[in-house]
Amino acid sequence: MNALATDLNLLVQAIQCVPSEKNYWLIRTQSGSLYQTFIDNNYISIGHKEIPLQFLNTQKVTYRTNESLVINEIKQKIQAYHASDEEPLDGRNISLIASQIVRFAYDIKVGDIIIIPSFNSNNVSFGIIKQEQWINSDYNNNNDNALLKRPVTWLKEVQRRELDPYLYRMFTAHQAVNKVNDYAEIVERSINDLFILDDEAHFIINVGSDSIAAKDLFGLGSNLMDLLDEISQKFSLGVSSKDLQVTININSPGKIDIKSKIKSTTIVLGIILLFCGGGYETQDGTKLSTDGLPGVIKAIDEYLNHRQERELKENIFTSYKDSLQIKEPEDIIQLLKQVSENKDIAK
Incomplete structure (x- = not known):
């Protein structure tokens, strides 16, 4: 396992795990x-x-x-x-x-x-x-x-x-x-936007638009899956879009629940969506920096920034993300903040 995959496992361990005895x-x-x-x-x-x-x-x-x-x-x-x-x-x-x-x-x-x-x-x-x-x-x-x-x-x-x-x-x-x-x-x-239930990691994409165009919805999904596979291959993370299952709440606004027993796949997808949005800021206004975070975070961020110069920003997150009014994944932001501040991992 390479260093970046090890960093990814650290992030997985920090995801909130729903206790089996919870009612x-x-x-x-x-x-x-x-x-x-x-x-x-x-x-x-x-x-x-x-x-x-x-x-x-x-x-x-x-x-x-x-x-x-x-x-x-x-x-x-x-x-x-x-x-x-x-x-x-x-x-x-x-x-x-x-x-x-x-x-x-x-x-x-x-x-x-x-x-x-x-x-x-x-x-x-x-x-x-x-x-x-x-x-x-x-x-x-x-x-x-x-x-x-x-x-x-x-x-x-x-x-x-x-x-x-x-x-x-x-x-x-x-x-x-x-x-x-x-x-x-x-x-x-x-x-919640990010949690583990019954040994599956869930990442929730919150769609704020009152009118969901099929082209935007499926275009966003297709591009995210392609990015996930591209980044996994680039950094040998050992994850794949084939690991993921999706449940879509077709209400407007609605939710897209992306889950996988391969928990690292789910967290990589969440990081991609967050960083492609152009910023990572908590509700209280605290801005996160990739400095001090596990190396896999910085690697993905720098790769996406470089890719955006060519095509990503205009192709996905202007036409798809903005149209669907995708909300910032707060739980991903809080997870990165927790790790960056070396807080205790809550399980």
């Missing part, structure tokens, strides 16, 4: 009525008050070792809570409420992703659980029937017109708390 949860907002409350106050909650928070808190450890015991006790308390109702709950509804409470209180873990929809899913927000504890202003007042809340750090809000159409089916789930791990890949590409 994804769709939390309902009562037809959107609680959406802004959740956003403004950085939490999520469910409407069930049947179980005292003190009981749920004291049963945390027991639940980990004897799940069925805790669930049965919760069912009994739900039944007792509704015993005086004109129409007491049947066993099915008691089990359903118990399941929702258990999922919300115990199954949602630190690192899990939370998705909440507004009315008619006109806006969708993505957040992450960063703290294990629960929050409730009423809890300190010994209110046995206080709402259980989980603190959330919100990451991103997406308008319906920009939402990945593959997510639409997810919103047909009607329970208050829904585990939606089947949509993990779609959720990750909705909030």
